[in-house]
Amino acid sequence: MLGAPGAGKGTQCKRLVARYGIAHLSSGDILRKERAQGSELGRKAQAYMDRGALVPDELIIDMMKKAIDQAPEAGFVLDGFPRTLKQASALDQVLDVAGVRLDAVFNLEVDDAIIEDRMSGRRSCPTCGAVYHIRNLKPKREGFCDHDGTALVLRPDDELEVVRQRLVAYHQQTRPLIDYYKGRGILYQIDANDGVDVVDIQLQKIIDSLAKAGKGAVDQADGKAVV
Ligand code: ADP
Ligand code: AMP
16 A cells, blocks of 8 residues: 555555455554563664664564464565665565565555544554544544544654655655556556545455455456556
């Protein structure tokens, strides 16, 4: 799942996981867990994350290789990885060795003004990682997680200054991946400015037609989201 920070990748991935019974491999979530545990990887990643920079490729590639190797047979959705061309090419190698095919790459396109609103309004649960929004996706009890009652927080890297740096990193280092996957014929452009349900339905339609075709190719004549 590609998209700017705050585009809604995590939100949509959680829905895919619930619907299709696949694993959610989120590099950001794994890094936050490593940090909370005080591991060596977590300590190394900390300074980069806090200033809105990307964590070095070598650390991320090792970490995601382990996650992919442990993923269940049912498959997985990658969220936040790859984020650089080097990571994308490392991913190709990892998948090759594992004998796994990348069926589809979704690019969630969201206008800048909407991105700002989504990031400034995002509230996260430090215990279970659930994500809410102060207007768009409110918890049942304001300020507290629906699942475990923990007080919700604004992620430190969702502060305005850090958000700006994360968007710079996204434009410089991650956007080139769109052309990388376009060239491979597996990129689906998704207009993700709409509400969560509308975006979800777009993804669902594509995935279901991929499944129907029994492989990584939808009916191109359908022309809806295929690039
Ligand atoms: P990402 O994983 O791409 O960084 P998130 O899934 O955490 O983004 O979403 C960022 C914020 O925007 C969250 O607060 C989430 O609740 C909200 N959000 C996600 N998708 C939508 C949507 N389609 N419409 C409105 N708000 C959304
Ligand atoms: P996210 O939760 O996806 O928004 O990621 C939070 C932060 O973790 C990013 O701003 C980066 O510092 C770091 N990070 C997550 N995934 C990657 C990745 N694939 N490559 C480099 N850094 C990453």
